[in-house]
Amino acid sequence: MLAPSILGFTVFLIAPIVVVVALSFYDWNLLSDPEFIGLENYRELAGDERALQSIGNTFYYVLLNIPAQTVLALALALAVNSKVKARNAFRVIYVLPWMAMPVALGVIWRWVFDPAYGALNRFLEVFGVDGASWLTDSAWAMPVIASVNVWQYTGYTMLFFLAGLQAIPAQLYEAADVDGASAPYRFFKITLPLLRPSMLFVLITSVIGSFQVFDTIHVMTAGGPAGSTATLNYQIYLESFTQRNAGYASMLAVILFAIIALITLAQVSFFRKRTVYDFS
Amino acid sequence: MNKTRTAALAALALALPVAAACGGDDDGAVTLRYAFWDDNQRPALEAMIAAFNEDHPDIEVELEQNPWDDYWPGLDSQFAAENAPDVFWNHVSRFPTYADNGVLLPLTDFIEEDGVDPSIYPENLYDSWRFEDDQYGLPKDWDSIAMVYRLDALEAAGIDPATVNDLEWNPVDGGTYVEFLQKLTVDADGDNALSPDFDPENVVQYGTAMASSTGQTDWWNYAVQNGCSLQTEPWGDYAIDAPECVEAIQFTADLYNRWHVAVPAESTNQPNGGIPGDYVVPGQAATTLDGSWMLSFYRDGLEPGTWAVADNPSGPAGSGSVINGLSNAIYAGTEHPDEAWELVKFLGSEEVQAIATEMGSVWPGVSSLNEGFADYWAEQGIDVTGFQTAAEGTTIGYPLSMNDAAFGTAALDEFNQVWLGQKDAQEAAEAVVEIANAE
Numbered sequence: 001m002l003a004p005s006i007l008g009f010t011v012f013l014i015a016p017i018v019v020v021v022a023l024s025f026y027d028w029n030l031l032s033d034p035e036f037i038g039l040e041n042y043r044e045l046a047g048d049e050r051a052l053q054s055i056g057n058t059f060y061y062v063l064l065n066i067p068a069q070t071v072l073a074l075a076l077a078l079a080v081n082s083k084v085k086a087r088n089a090f091r092v093i094y095v096l097p098w099m100a101m102p103v104a105l106g107v108i109w110r111w112v113f114d115p116a117y118g119a120l121n122r123f124l125e126v127f128g129v130d131g132a133s134w135l136t137d138s139a140w141a142m143p144v145i146a147s148v149n150v151w152q153y154t155g156y157t158m159l160f161f162l163a164g165l166q167a168i169p170a171q172l173y174e175a176a177d178v179d180g181a182s183a184p185y186r187f188f189k190i191t192l193p194l195l196r197p198s199m200l201f202v203l204i205t206s207v208i209g210s211f212q213v214f215d216t217i218h219v220m221t222a223g224g225p226a227g228s229t230a231t232l233n234y235q236i237y238l239e240s241f242t243q244r245n246a247g248y249a250s251m252l253a254v255i256l257f258a259i260i261a262l263i264t265l266a267q268v269s270f271f272r273k274r275t276v277y278d279f280s
Numbered sequence: 281m282n283k284t285r286t287a288a289l290a291a292l293a294l295a296l297p298v299a300a301a302c303g304g305d306d307d308g309a310v311t312l313r314y315a316f317w318d319d320n321q322r323p324a325l326e327a328m329i330a331a332f333n334e335d336h337p338d339i340e341v342e343l344e345q346n347p348w349d350d351y352w353p354g355l356d357s358q359f360a361a362e363n364a365p366d367v368f369w370n371h372v373s374r375f376p377t378y379a380d381n382g383v384l385l386p387l388t389d390f391i392e393e394d395g396v397d398p399s400i401y402p403e404n405l406y407d408s409w410r411f412e413d414d415q416y417g418l419p420k421d422w423d424s425i426a427m428v429y430r431l432d433a434l435e436a437a438g439i440d441p442a443t444v445n446d447l448e449w450n451p452v453d454g455g456t457y458v459e460f461l462q463k464l465t466v467d468a469d470g471d472n473a474l475s476p477d478f479d480p481e482n483v484v485q486y487g488t489a490m491a492s493s494t495g496q497t498d499w500w501n502y503a504v505q506n507g508c509s510l511q512t513e514p515w516g517d518y519a520i521d522a523p524e525c526v527e528a529i530q531f532t533a534d535l536y537n538r539w540h541v542a543v544p545a546e547s548t549n550q551p552n553g554g555i556p557g558d559y560v561v562p563g564q565a566a567t568t569l570d571g572s573w574m575l576s577f578y579r580d581g582l583e584p585g586t587w588a589v590a591d592n593p594s595g596p597a598g599s600g601s602v603i604n605g606l607s608n609a610i611y612a613g614t615e616h617p618d619e620a621w622e623l624v625k626f627l628g629s630e631e632v633q634a635i636a637t638e639m640g641s642v643w644p645g646v647s648s649l650n651e652g653f654a655d656y657w658a659e660q661g662i663d664v665t666g667f668q669t670a671a672e673g674t675t676i677g678y679p680l681s682m683n684d685a686a687f688g689t690a691a692l693d694e695f696n697q698v699w700l701g702q703k704d705a706q707e708a709a710e711a712v713v714e715i716a717n718a719e
Contacts, residue, residue, distance in 0.1 A: 029377075029381065030356045030357065030359060030360040031356070031359050031360070031377070031378070031381035031382075031383050032381045032382065110552060114546070114547055115544065115546040115547065116543070116544050116546060116547045117547060117564075130481075133546040133700075135546075135552075136545070136546045136549060136696075136700050138702075219552065220552065221552065222551050222552055224549070224693065224696055225549075225696060225697060225700065225702065226693065226697050226702070226703075227693065238689070241353035241356065241357070242352075242353065242685060242688075242689050243685050243686060243689060244356060244377075244685055246360070
């Protein structure tokens with residue numbers, strides 16, 4: 001029974017990882033045979049400003065993206081978990097951006113943020129506000145991209161919190177009511193601790209996803225201006241497919257893999273000690 | 281082939297959308313994959329392939345189209361996976377690296393055996409596909425850059441179209457060219473850029489639109505017109521930090537930020553901005569310097585009689601542009617070299633290029649057909665002499681270098697910042713040269 005899934009796992013995951021790790025020790029221009037160069041790619045990284053900048057950009061993006069997205073998603077989950085009217089409609093509406101194609105959304109948002117012809121600056125003009133050059137100003141470009149992705153993925157993240165909230169037994173809240181606990185007290189002492197399994201899942205998947213952001217950047221800024229929105233994942237693309245440095249790009253991929261693996265391990269070990277799965 | 285490569289291929293094969301397997305069908309018929317990028321030329325290609333199939337009913341040609349920005353990464357991956365199209369459009373910028381790495385099939389023997397006469401092509405065009413001692417393509421077309429402008433915009437600004445061929449620019453005060461663009465740059469109150477009441481923050485029509493992912497249709501024009509030849513010599517180092525080049529780059533930046541006559545770089549910077557025609561067709565820009573291959577885009581987007589073609593402006597060193605051409609090349613790993621050669625030979629012949637010429641698609645690779653292309657456009661009411669003049673002036677060929685990828689990426693990255701007014705032209709040019717000549 002397991003054979004097909006192990007085959008898929010090996011062919012589509014293990015084999016490419018092994019190949020990428022191997023290629024990171026080679027010089028390869030995609031066109032002729034790869035040449036073994038040992039640790040040269042790794043040594044080169046130390047002096048590669050653009051690659052180092054892209055690692056910094058990646059962390060910056062993750063920090064802009066994850067806290068905002070997680071807090072918003074949790075707030076929305078709490079809102080649509082209450083007895084508001086039309087909450088089902090809200091649930092659907094919040095999830096809609098996630099259902100759309102990221103590339104198509106990126107193109108539309110690029111139009112919205114166009115400084116001369118875009119909807120946003122036209123709108124701001126009505127209030128006498130001079131809108132920025134959102135996507136060509138290195139101070140704004142990354143926050144704009146992060147906000148587009150927050151907008152896109154918050155609803156999806158909300159779903160997991162919603163499922164987590166509905167798994168919390170009602171009698172806990174009833175007991176808290178009897179004891180006269182305030183709403184903030186109930187949230188911090190009951191809801192949040194019991195959401196830890198959802199929180200663990202959400203943080204691990206969204207942090208990994210966030211480190212791998214590509215499509216929004218590709219269609220909105222292509223890594224510019226001056227490389228300020230080129231994340232490590234985008235840099236890998238640029239190195240391999242515009243510069244034909246497939247070996248060097250593989251080295252960057254190994255670095256990205258290592259960063260994600262370390263952060264994921266840290267998250268798991270942090271949550272493992274503190275998580276309760278059994279509510280009975 | 282060594283093991284690493286096999287393993288790498290295995291990984292790529294998994295990562296890439298593998299195209300339908302080519303090869304012989306049961307009845308002995310052969311399918312050739314033919315890759316290209318320009319949507320404007322698709323109708324002409326289809327017509328030429330239909331003609332090919334009249335002579336060769338047993339060879340099916342499948343067109344594979346990808347836009348320019350995706351075409352090259354796609355082709356590179358297909359070479360890596362040893363699953364590239366049998367025949368494909370080749371560009372001068374990619375040619376040196378491809379020829380040097382052995383992914384192109386040498387055509388020298390085929391040409392000799394079949395007695396193809398190279399003299400039907402302009403000599404420099406034919407020779408641009410030669411690497412070391414072999415020929416790697418037959419010229420498909422040639423192209424140059426000239427001014428495309430809107431007659432209605434000139435009329436509204438009170439400019440006589442007869443004066444457009446004689447515009448001159450200089451890096452000091454801009455010259456008559458900048459004055460011409462200033463008259464065509466109009467704000468919401470109807471004041472043009474020469475008026476003291478002009479509001480550069482609120483422009484409804486710009487004099488020009490510049491948007492080029494390589495430089496070919498924007499700063500290269502001014503570079504050539506200022507005596508900058510981009511490289512020390514063909515195949516040599518990039519030399520865009522020379523004073524005459526930096527001056528031209530600064531002039532390009534001035535069109536954006538000093539004179540305010542170009543659609544802002546915030547909108548036009550590549551690769552995500554629009555192409556020049558995207559601004560000219562809806563009337564956001566009155567003129568642009570664009571490639572001859574774009575003529576059918578304007579024909580299809582604008583009413584006849586509302587637009588025309590003029591000579592490039594002249595700079596301190598004269599008028600002109602970078603000229604270029606494409607070839608049809610054959611993948612070295614093709615399973616059907618003979619059939620692929622039949623197709624390339626056919627597409628390179630005078631009678632077949634006449635098909636594209638008569639559709640107004642591109643200036644033909646075969647010299648004798650130039651007249652036919654000009655005639656097609658004359659019938660459409662467009663005088664395309666500007667492109668021929670551009671090919672004669674101080675024109676230079678497309679830069680030839682093994683470092684094109686590094687140069688292209690660095691130039692776009694640096695000059696995008698210059699167009700935005702965020703970086704000094706000299707500093708940017710030096711940064712590009714340092715990166716491009718490093719390898």
